[in-house]
Amino acid sequence: MLRRALQLGLGRGFWSRGLGTRRGGSTLDWDGKMLEIKKKIQSVLPGSAWEPLYDTSHLPPEHSDVVIVGGGVLGLSVAFWLKKLEQRQGAIRVLVVERDHTYSCASTGLSLGGIRQQYSLPENIQLSLFSADFLRNINEYLAVLDGPPLDLQFNPLGYLLLASEKGASIMEKNVKLQRQEGAKICLMSPEQLRNKFPWINTEGVALASYGLEGEGWFDPWCLLQGLRRKVQSMGVIICQGEVTRFVSSLDCMKDVDGEEVTLKRIYEVHVKMNQSLEYQPVECAVVINAAGAWSGQVAALAGIGQGPPGTLKGTKLPVEPRKRYVYSWHCPQGPGLEAPLLVDTSGAYFRRDGLGHNYLGGCSPSEEEEPDPGDLEVDHDFFHHKVWPPLAQRIPVFEALKVQRAWAGYYDYNTFDQNGVVGPHPLVTNMYFATGFSGHGLQQAPAVGRAVAELVLNGQFQTINLNAFTFDRFFLGVKTEEFNII
Amino acid sequence: MAAPRAPLHLVTPVWSGGTWGIRGLSSAVAPEGNKKRTLLQLLCGYFSGVRVLREYQFRKQLQKVQKKNRSFTYIQDRYGPDIAGAYFILKLGGSVKFQGNEWMGPKDHGHSLDVLKLQAVPVEAVDASGCAINYQGLDNLLALKELRSLSLQRCPHVDDWCLSRLYLMANSLQELSVAGCPQVSERGLACLHHLQNLHRLDISDLPAVTNPSLTQILVEEMLPNCEVMGADWTHSLNPQPEDESQDIASPSAPSPSSRSSAG
Ligand SMILES: Cc1cc2nc3c(=O)[nH]c(=O)nc-3n(C[C@H](O)[C@H](O)[C@H](O)COP(=O)(O)OP(=O)(O)OC[C@H]3O[C@@H](n4cnc5c(N)ncnc54)[C@H](O)[C@@H]3O)c2cc1C
Numbered sequence: 001m002l003r004r005a006l007q008l009g010l011g012r013g014f015w016s017r018g019l020g021t022r023r024g025g026s027t028l029d030w031d032g033k034m035l036e037i038k039k040k041i042q043s044v045l046p047g048s049a050w051e052p053l054y055d056t057s058h059l060p061p062e063h064s065d066v067v068i069v070g071g072g073v074l075g076l077s078v079a080f081w082l083k084k085l086e087q088r089q090g091a092i093r094v095l096v097v098e099r100d101h102t103y104s105c106a107s108t109g110l111s112l113g114g115i116r117q118q119y120s121l122p123e124n125i126q127l128s129l130f131s132a133d134f135l136r137n138i139n140e141y142l143a144v145l146d147g148p149p150l151d152l153q154f155n156p157l158g159y160l161l162l163a164s165e166k167g168a169s170i171m172e173k174n175v176k177l178q179r180q181e182g183a184k185i186c187l188m189s190p191e192q193l194r195n196k197f198p199w200i201n202t203e204g205v206a207l208a209s210y211g212l213e214g215e216g217w218f219d220p221w222c223l224l225q226g227l228r229r230k231v232q233s234m235g236v237i238i239c240q241g242e243v244t245r246f247v248s249s250l251d252c253m254k255d256v257d258g259e260e261v262t263l264k265r266i267y268e269v270h271v272k273m274n275q276s277l278e279y280q281p282v283e284c285a286v287v288i289n290a291a292g293a294w295s296g297q298v299a300a301l302a303g304i305g306q307g308p309p310g311t312l313k314g315t316k317l318p319v320e321p322r323k324r325y326v327y328s329w330h331c332p333q334g335p336g337l338e339a340p341l342l343v344d345t346s347g348a349y350f351r352r353d354g355l356g357h358n359y360l361g362g363c364s365p366s367e368e369e370e371p372d373p374g375d376l377e378v379d380h381d382f383f384h385h386k387v388w389p390p391l392a393q394r395i396p397v398f399e400a401l402k403v404q405r406a407w408a409g410y411y412d413y414n415t416f417d418q419n420g421v422v423g424p425h426p427l428v429t430n431m432y433f434a435t436g437f438s439g440h441g442l443q444q445a446p447a448v449g450r451a452v453a454e455l456v457l458n459g460q461f462q463t464i465n466l467n468a469f470t471f472d473r474f475f476l477g478v479k480t481e482e483f484n485i486i
Numbered sequence: 487m488a489a490p491r492a493p494l495h496l497v498t499p500v501w502s503g504g505t506w507g508i509r510g511l512s513s514a515v516a517p518e519g520n521k522k523r524t525l526l527q528l529l530c531g532y533f534s535g536v537r538v539l540r541e542y543q544f545r546k547q548l549q550k551v552q553k554k555n556r557s558f559t560y561i562q563d564r565y566g567p568d569i570a571g572a573y574f575i576l577k578l579g580g581s582v583k584f585q586g587n588e589w590m591g592p593k594d595h596g597h598s599l600d601v602l603k604l605q606a607v608p609v610e611a612v613d614a615s616g617c618a619i620n621y622q623g624l625d626n627l628l629a630l631k632e633l634r635s636l637s638l639q640r641c642p643h644v645d646d647w648c649l650s651r652l653y654l655m656a657n658s659l660q661e662l663s664v665a666g667c668p669q670v671s672e673r674g675l676a677c678l679h680h681l682q683n684l685h686r687l688d689i690s691d692l693p694a695v696t697n698p699s700l701t702q703i704l705v706e707e708m709l710p711n712c713e714v715m716g717a718d719w720t721h722s723l724n725p726q727p728e729d730e731s732q733d734i735a736s737p738s739a740p741s742p743s744s745r746s747s748a749g
Contacts, residue, residue: 136621136647140548143544145537145540145541145544153671153673154646154647154673155673155676156646156647156649156650156673156674156677157673157676157677212650212653212680213650213651216650336704336707336708337672337675337676337679337704337705337707337708338676338679338708355672355696355697355700355701355704
């Protein structure tokens with residue numbers, strides 16, 4: 001029944017076309033005729049309440065050139081750049097499918113909103129520099145006529161990373177690279193650190209690196225909503241629904257060694273509507289997998305990873321949800337206005353939150369302590385055992401604090417090398433990835449969206465070369481690793 | 487009906503392929519909406535024409551500000567950063583003071599020869615009140631190594647990002663005013679902690695600062711050697727109890743990220 005309903009729904013294209021050709025007669029007459037036809041159809045169809053000719057605007061369109069799975073910050077950024085870089089206005093149709101418009105589990109809204117250029121890979125530094133520039137000009141990029149300007153609430157206070165003696169040489173090397181790439185980072189000795197931030201206990205600190213420009217934190221919601229507003233004004237359709245199936249065509253070919261290779265092409269995406277069994281097939285040319293922590297599942301839907309282990313076909317997209325906690329506490333004597341986002345040698349971090357001596361912080365658990373990602377419950381013991389002790393040691397005033405609240409969110413965690421996955425899949429040739437950024441996806445989103453749009457529209461990276469982030473590395477076993485992951 | 491619509495099509499190239507092209511499919515389904523649709527099409531065609539125009543206007547305005555803020559690389563290479571900086575400020579309509587000289591205002595801009603005579607003299611004070619200086623334009627000032635006093639009062643394009651770059655003047659800057667800048671908030675003021683030589687800082691009348699009195703206290707704590715002229719100091723001379731309680735209560739109001747945690 002439902003299937004039939006949909007098929008009837010599909011017929012709407014025919015209806016509008018067929019009727020359209022008869023146009024041109026007097027409008028009044030036309031209206032009368034339409035009413036008649038409608039009545040006729042109503043009487044023929046079983047059940048009276050249901051009318052196929054009524055509003056189907058909640059359904060996605062039947063065709064779209066590009067379907068983006070996931071309406072988080074990465075998906076929307078890809079949509080934005082596709083529309084921004086298209087040759088002619090309206091040249092490509094873009095559909096964003098997001099299953100939860102409240103974004104209750106999405107990483108974007110649950111993140112800390114930090115941006116830094118202190119990475120060890122040139123790609124990550126460049127991505128973040130581009131994003132900082134984007135955020136600075138956000139009201140140019142995301143301006144909507146008559147819409148109020150966005151208030152990003154950017155706190156340009158920098159990241160302060162601390163290194164022990166063991167990490168000092170790596171830090172020095174990283175900072176050299178960061179400065180070469182154009183980031184404004186300086187090194188500080190423990191002595192300088194004590195002068196600038198007297199509230200830090202520099203015991204065990206050999207070196208610190210401190211971001212002077214373009215680093216800090218901002219309101220992730222503002223970026224998300226700003227992108228949503230903008231892409232909608234550019235003609236992108238955002239529809240609420242879940243992508244449950246990909247229908248593909250197969251192409252068998254032989255490679256140079258005479259071995260058979262099966263290339264897949266997705267030509268239809270099934271979008272299941274929320275709270276119903278109804279689904280809409282959407283014909284498309286390109287699919288973007290920007291489903292964040294769930295992108296591994298979405299890739300599996302397209303058959304990625306279903307093959308004998310050790311082959312390209314059997315190589316999974318190694319992105320999975322990993323639960324991370326954020327705690328908020330109050331400390332009346334805590335660091336003042338100048339406090340940067342501090343990352344301790346232990347990996348625990350904190351930043352100021354507003355003006356009332358409130359602070360946010362946390363720590364990534366070790367591989368053995370990974371909590372079960374089944375739900376978003378917060379483990380309060382984790383704060384007492386893993387976060388508080390190192391922070392109180394580093395910032396003695398934190399000995400006395402009061403935890404006020406806490407939340408958990410999912411990292412879109414790349415288990416292979418904790419870095420992003422960008423670009424097409426080698427076998428499912430029209431599925432592009434924009435995912436796996438494991439804790440720095442928010443800040444990279446503006447730049448990654450552009451890189452993916454360039455790939456889709458022009459076939460190659462133009463602004464920033466992200467060849468190190470393509471899927472091939474999982475099969476080849478070549479890691480693209482960072483030497484300080486927060 | 488068709489005839490009057492035709493010219494509208496001409497002005498609105500986006501109409502056919504734009505938003506309507508897509509939405510059109512689904513809205514075409516409701517047949518009784520037919521008459522409404524033509525009317526809507528008409529309006530939409532009309533409006534998107536206006537929209538294109540206004541978007542163009544918006545871009546033009548931005549470009550105008552950007553053009554004003556370009557660096558004078560030629561002058562900088564030929565005559566040094568101080569002449570280039572002074573020339574930039576005078577052109578924007580501000581005033582500059584070279585060491586041991588009188589203030590020069592925008593009306594002196596014509597006498598560029600006067601400026602050129604001061605080639606070896608550093609600029610020690612800049613008053614850019616009300617000028618259209620922005621993040622880019624600030625480059626011209628950051629190169630002034632002996633700038634002691636800077637006024638950015640009521641500059642519409644000066645924002646927190648601009649303040650985050652003033653650390654480059656930390657060695658020389660002693661007086662700074664950002665009073666009346668509509669885009670400056672406590673987040674940008676927090677970056678001024680780099681300016682440890684600052685004696686005087688004017689942060690009065692900043693509409694984007696949510697808690698002016700509390701912010702002033704925190705800035706004073708951050709810059710202990712600096713006289714901070716804050717929001718409405720007359721007002722804080724006779725403190726009102728409600729006012730104070732509000733200041734203490736609001737910091738605990740949910741921050742952006744706490745909003746997200748609730749979701
Ligand atoms: C506690 C925490 C702190 C963080 N701090 C930072 C930080 O300081 N700086 C930083 O840059 N990054 C940070 N991150 C990481 C950052 O939040 C993520 O990398 C980023 O938000 C990923 O964006 P996304 O759009 O890929 O994912 P999401 O925002 O999760 O969006 C994915 C969307 O896809 C939808 N979806 C999934 N499957 C389907 C389907 N089948 N059909 C339809 N829709 C689907 C989901 O509903 C979801 O809304 C943090 C993350 C956490 C958890």
